[in-house]
Structure formats: C-alpha cells, structure tokens
Amino acid sequence: MSDAELVLRSTRVITPEGTRGASVAVTGGTIAAVLPYDAPLPEGARLEDLGDDVLLPGLVDTHVHVNDPGRTEWEGFWTATRAAAAGGITTLVDMPLNSLPPTTTVGHLRTKQDVAVGKAHIDVGFWGGALPDNVKDLRPLHEAGVFGFKAFLSPSGVDEFPHLDQEQLTLSLAEIASFGGLLIVHAENPHRLDAAPQRGGPRYADFLASRPRDAEDTAIAELAAQAKRLDARVHVLHLSSSDALPLIAAAKAEGVRITVETCPHYLTLTAEEVPDGASEFKCCPPIREAVNQDLLWQALADGTIDCVVTDHSPSTADLKTDDFATAWGGISGLQLSLAAVWTEARGRGHGLEDVIRWMSARTAALVGLDRKGAIEAGRDADFAVLAPDETFTVDPAALQHRNRVTAYAGRTLYGVVKSTWLRGERILADGEFTEPKGRLLTRTP
DSSP states (O other), rough: OTOOOEEEEEEEEEETEEEEEEEEEETTTTEEEEEEOOOOTTTOEEEEEEETTTEEEOEEEEEEOOTTTTTTTOOOOOOHHHHHHTTTTEEEOOOSSSSSSSSSSSHHHHHHHHHHTTOSSSSEEEEEOOOOHHHHHHHHHHHHTTEEEEESSSSOOSSSSSOHHHHHHHHHHHHHHTTEEEEEEEEOOHHHHHHHHOSSSHHHHHHHHOOHHHHHHHHHHHHHHHHEEEEEEEEOOOOGGGGHHHHHHHHHHHHHOEEEEOOOHHHHHOHHHHHHHGGGGSOOOOOOHHHHHHHHHHHHHHHHSOOOOOOOOOOHHHHHHHHHHHHHSOOOOOOGGHHHHHHHHHTTTHHHHHHIIIIHHHHHHHHTTTTTSSSSSSOOOOOEEEEEEEEEEEEEEOSSSSSSSTTTTTEEEEEEEEEEETTTHHEEEEEEOOOOOOOOOOOOO
C-alpha cells in the first residue's frame, strides 16, 4: 500500500463481509485495500479519520427522471446530481423520458449525453426506451452503451413516449433478448385501468381507486409469461401492489429471469395519511395502504423484491394541482431516499447493511456496474459518510432539487450525510459542493 494516496478510517465501515472498523486505502480513484482499523498509515497517504460515522459505499439509483433537455425547468443534470450527492448517491441511471427528445435513438442518446457533460456532480448512465415503432433502434442503442430499455404497458403520461400493447411487447422483448439486453417495465394493464372508476377531484381515495392493484398484478403476470416464453430478462419497475408478490415469487422459483424494485415512498408513506388535495403524494402506481406496505417490507426481507430506487420524477410546482386526476404524477426523492428508507428500516428491525444491499449492491448488479456498490478492493472509491443516529426535519427550502416540492416536508428523519466522495475525491462536505466531477457511464460489453 505504499502508493496509497488517501486512507478513510472509521470504526464502522460497511463491507460485503459485514460492518467493522477499517482503514480504506485509495489509489487513483480506486479502492486499493480494506485494511484493519489500526493498520499503519502508508507513507505519504492523507488520513481522513471519520470517527464513529459510518462509511458506506455510495448509493446507486437506477431510476431517475432528470428531464434534461426539453423539460429542464422540471429538473436538470446540475440540480438532480447535486440532490443525489446530498443524499449519498454517487451514481444514477437516467430514464429515457421525460426529456425532449426521449432516449429512443442513438442520436437522441448523444443529445442527452452532450447536455449532461460538465453538469454532472456524480456519475450518470442512461436507459434507452422501447416504443411501438423503434424496434430497429434497440440494438444500436445497446451497442452505444445504454443499460437497458424502458417500456410502458399503459399510457406514460407524455405523448412522445407511447406504451406497448402485448404484440408490440413481444416484438421488442424478442429483439432485446436476441442481444442479451434488459427490459425494464412500468407494469400496469391499461384495460384494468380503463375499467376502474375515474373520478377527478381532490380526494386521494378516488385517485387510489383509479389505479387498482389488479392493474399491476395482471401486467406483471403477462410480463412474466412473456419473459418465460422468450427466455428474456425483465425488471419490474416501482412495484406498489403487494398482491403481485406471490406470482413474482413463483416466477422466480420457475427460473424466470425477473427482478423487481420498489421505492422509498411505497415503503415509508401510506394512503391513510395522504391529505386530500396533496398531489405531492401522487405517483403511478399509487402509494397504497399500511397493510400493503408491511407486505412490501416482508418481500424485501425475503428477497422477492430485489432493490429500492427513488423513481425521482419531478415537475414544476404549478403541475402539482389539488386535482389528483390532472396533477402530474411523480415524487421527488433523490436527496431524501437514504434517510427515508433508513428511518423506516431501523424501526422495523433492519440494519444499515440491509439498506445498502437494497440501494447500492443490488442496484449496481442490476445494471452490471461491477465497479460500484461495495467497499472492496478494485471498486471505485465512491463513498457516503453517514451519521445514522442523527436526525433532521425536512425543510423543502434546503433541497437541491430544482422544484422543491416534497411529500416528506416536515418529517423528522434519521441519517445525516456528512460528506460524499466520488473516486476518492470529496464532492460534498457540510453542504458545500465542489465543481462537477461526474463521468458519463456506458454499459460494459
């Protein structure tokens, strides 16, 4: 370790083998070694003694809508990545909508990448999109380095990103399977949605009734069947319906290559507490009842649900009207996701190691980022330093998101991020950011 440039020392370092006191040596932006806590400092290395604060691997958020370019007034690479860094996230993967243009051709991907260069405070990768008319573009996008392809099975909410019917899903999934790609899916069945009661207005109960669980359950069953028939790899986005868990578990047991995510808002917020007219709580699929939430937590514990991501989907404040039928559906969660999940997890008997598994190790594995997601030799030196027992009360004015609308306003959360590190460089400390140091990532062959 004579060439180590930096050593971060803490009494609590979360590693794949567990939490222990350790000294983490960094060389050239890479973790060179995880040494015993009291190991001698390599000659010339700078020591950062973190005391009892916990050294975590930086979180990897694989579901973020940055909306840049085209709807930059909703969010943007500069603001989104600052919010992410403030929440201990060091890597995000950007969704192919709601930017204009959507990331559905190689040319559109290049547009997105050109906009992101120089604005990213953390590392950023990109999903492609699967539309009814772009099957021919999927392989070129894969070869250009997108991490997979997003599709909707029901209307997306924006005209430029139409959903796939079952025949179109088959065509896209067969093409993606032919080159070993990954399809990630917003799984709600449009016919079940159309059959549900559609009442506008401020009552959350009416909105909840308009997005029934069986819309998710049916779509997931159809997706699993297609994946099984085509031996394709699929991922269910933002699961909210606990009723789908048995069929997901059964598909996994049969060897179907299906993974599943859920989101902090489904794990920490409940339908019973959503005030009427409070569309900062609106998302699709919706936040459901407390009993449903309990079952999602059980599924995380037993592995039926693989990971937790934000689905950060912001908009301008004027689109969050008090009519749940017409308000924009999306929750801004980048900066608060770690604290929100940790607060609920600790109350349910889970440890920080569990949270890191769900929000860093498994998300990195989902997209094949083998240099991210763990504190071990050979990985990127991406870290968050967390005071897990300190609390803060969410003040929207303190958020880095471009539009400071949040469903967490006024909540007291555990877990204060003291600093964030990217490839061995501190990019955030005590609320102060460096200039952007993030890189644009592509899928490795």
